[in-house]
Amino acid sequence: MKSPFTFDYIIIGNGLAGLQLALAFAEDSYFKNKKIALIDKSRKSTNDKTWSFWEKEDGKWDHLISKSWNEALFFSSKQKLELNLSPYQYKSIRAIDFYNNAKTQLKSKSNFHFIIDNVLSTEEGTKPIVTTSKSKYTANHVFDSRLTKDYFNKKDKYTIINQHFKGWIIETETTAFNPEVFTMMDYRIKDNNQTTFTYVLPLSQNKALVEFTYFTPKIVEDHIYDRYLKLYISDILKIENYKITEEESGNIPMTTFPFENYSSKNITKIGTGGGWVKGSTGYSFKHTEKKITQIVSNIKEGKRPTYGLFKKRYKFYDKIFLKVLHDNNENGEWIFKQFYAKNSVNTMFSFLDENSSFKDELKIMMSLFSFSFIKAFFKTL
Numbered sequence: 001m002k003s004p005f006t007f008d009y010i011i012i013g014n015g016l017a018g019l020q021l022a023l024a025f026a027e028d029s030y031f032k033n034k035k036i037a038l039i040d041k042s043r044k045s046t047n048d049k050t051w052s053f054w055e056k057e058d059g060k061w062d063h064l065i066s067k068s069w070n071e072a073l074f075f076s077s078k079q080k081l082e083l084n085l086s087p088y089q090y091k092s093i094r095a096i097d098f099y100n101n102a103k104t105q106l107k108s109k110s111n112f113h114f115i116i117d118n119v120l121s122t123e124e125g126t127k128p129i130v131t132t133s134k135s136k137y138t139a140n141h142v143f144d145s146r147l148t149k150d151y152f153n154k155k156d157k158y159t160i161i162n163q164h165f166k167g168w169i170i171e172t173e174t175t176a177f178n179p180e181v182f183t184m185m186d187y188r189i190k191d192n193n194q195t196t197f198t199y200v201l202p203l204s205q206n207k208a209l210v211e212f213t214y215f216t217p218k219i220v221e222d223h224i225y226d227r228y229l230k231l232y233i234s235d236i237l238k239i240e241n242y243k244i245t246e247e248e249s250g251n252i253p254m255t256t257f258p259f260e261n262y263s264s265k266n267i268t269k270i271g272t273g274g275g276w277v278k279g280s281t282g283y284s285f286k287h288t289e290k291k292i293t294q295i296v297s298n299i300k301e302g303k304r305p306t307y308g309l310f311k312k313r314y315k316f317y318d319k320i321f322l323k324v325l326h327d328n329n330e331n332g333e334w335i336f337k338q339f340y341a342k343n344s345v346n347t348m349f350s351f352l353d354e355n356s357s358f359k360d361e362l363k364i365m366m367s368l369f370s371f372s373f374i375k376a377f378f379k380t381l
């Protein structure tokens, strides 16, 4: 009998990446005799975020979708764009529904073991070791969703934009929203000249998530988000009476930091810690699904799990974009307006999904043609 401390796979982190990976293992008979540990310091019992993403037609997570939209709005300071998303849909999932569903599925399988503990370190070897506050575990392979400390220590060497935000779910007594159309970005209220906008997900006629978001190198104090949220609700949405029923806040790294270089032979970094957040958007839900499909197939073919996970040319595009946003943060509104005004939804989404043709990529680059992009292009080269 195997020791209770020895596993085939250890997954550190029961967040988006860890649970999607565990579910993929659970769905594939190749892993049915593999002993798998999921270690997290948190029980994941609160709704700590809402994930939204676009996809064509039916998707793998449709049973968890809380709301979806076929149309979106984009507002620059002076222009309103109406975007028909077809053939895509924009879908939202409450994190708590995802956690509960994943835990129920995984707990029904005898080869999955949940361990609530704080991971202190991992050590590479033929049998990598995971040291937690209470114990030591070994596995044939470890998947680790923690961010390397280097990200915090070596920030000066890379382009880093923080996508930081605070959102309120607000409820009104009277009808205030059109639940069929969400607002992707609204630049009519900004914090000075920085790349800041409001994102609105109407959940019903009298309920919406309203989020004030920054794409900036520096973060701000909590009361600043509150100020802009209040201003947006009163001046743009024209709502006087509302109650805040939930809050969410976060800071997603949009960066050139090479998270992917921190995987080793038997320890694979996953999720944000593996560089799975798209540098230019901060979205990662669908990228996570794609990368996990690739990892599972790599393992089954005897390849290193990280084989073929990243496409170099998209990293290059992200680098240019981040450089412009970092060095000319006041240009954010113009960049996104061009992006949405000059390209079809199909072209944009397939580009952001990293499935575009070179012709579409050229078209997108032409729509962003400007001195700051040319400068960033040559600096990135």
Ligand SMILES: Cc1cc2nc3c(=O)[nH]c(=O)nc-3n(C[C@H](O)[C@H](O)[C@H](O)COP(=O)(O)OP(=O)(O)OC[C@H]3O[C@@H](n4cnc5c(N)ncnc54)[C@H](O)[C@@H]3O)c2cc1C
Pocket: 012, 013, 014, 015, 016, 017, 018, 039, 040, 041, 042, 044, 048, 049, 050, 051, 052, 053, 117, 118, 119, 120, 145, 146, 248, 249, 250, 251, 252, 270, 271, 272, 273, 277, 282, 283, 284, 285, 286
């Ligand atoms: C508020 C918010 C909203 C977001 N919304 C979207 C969205 O709409 N669409 C989208 O595509 N992306 C979104 N993102 C970005 C991204 O999809 C999420 O951050 C996603 O959760 C990243 O997945 P992950 O598995 O890397 O990290 P997480 O989901 O954060 O999971 C990491 C897990 O590791 C555990 N952990 C960390 N350290 C340790 C340790 N030392 N020991 C044990 N366990 C540990 C944590 O407890 C956590 O459960 C959002 C991010 C945030 C913060």
